[in-house]
Amino acid sequence: MKIAVIPARGGSKRIPGKNIKPFCGKPLIAYSIEVARQTGLFDRVLVSTDSEAVAEIARQYGAEVPFVRPTELADDHTGTSPVVRHAIRYCQEQGQAIELTCCLYATAPLLQPFSLLEGLQKLEQYPDKAFAFSVSSFAFPIQRALREIPRGGVEPIYPEHIGKRSQDLEEAYHDAGQFYWGRTEAWLSAKPMFAEHSMPVVLPRYLVQDIDTPEDWQRAELLYKAFIKEKNL
Structure with a gap:
């Protein structure tokens, strides 16, 4: 059995109500729900x-909200992994093999x-790997x-590289903050995500935008509108 877990707290300090705030005509969380369902x-x-x-809107777009997240997993300091573990254990307690x-x-x-499918295919292709998650390259050599x-x-952080040509430097990647496929035992044993047992799914930079500030939000809407326009040409 394969499940998707979408963490979505109600609170957000920098962008109030971020997870359900209208984004290009729909609540922000609706996009993740719809893509998850669309893939089959x-x-x-x-x-x-x-x-x-959040629960009401999630249900409107076809997601299940079978439990209320415990208070101890709903503060500003709780990471993603404990929330995913809680959801997995909930399903297991219902007798479901995840x-x-x-x-x-x-x-x-x-x-x-297609990005979600690629992540799944990588885990199927490499049974010794625990996770597959989205990454994207930095636009400028770090x-x-x-x-x-x-x-x-100012001063260079790496003085030994400041004079080198971009093409002579190793390309670097960052977490794209979109999805994290993982095997049940890896999630439940709290294996680290950023390690050799994880496979990267490299996304183009025009499909990646973290949304933490109003400026991030505006840039994400511009990218989304441009991408949708391109798809419909």
């Missing part, structure tokens, strides 16, 4: 929330079905990063 990969699509407002779980973030309107210094001005 999941036996259940669950939303884990502490908010009845083989694979995919955590989808509620803040991923640019998520595409080895040539700068930082401000207290007395004013």
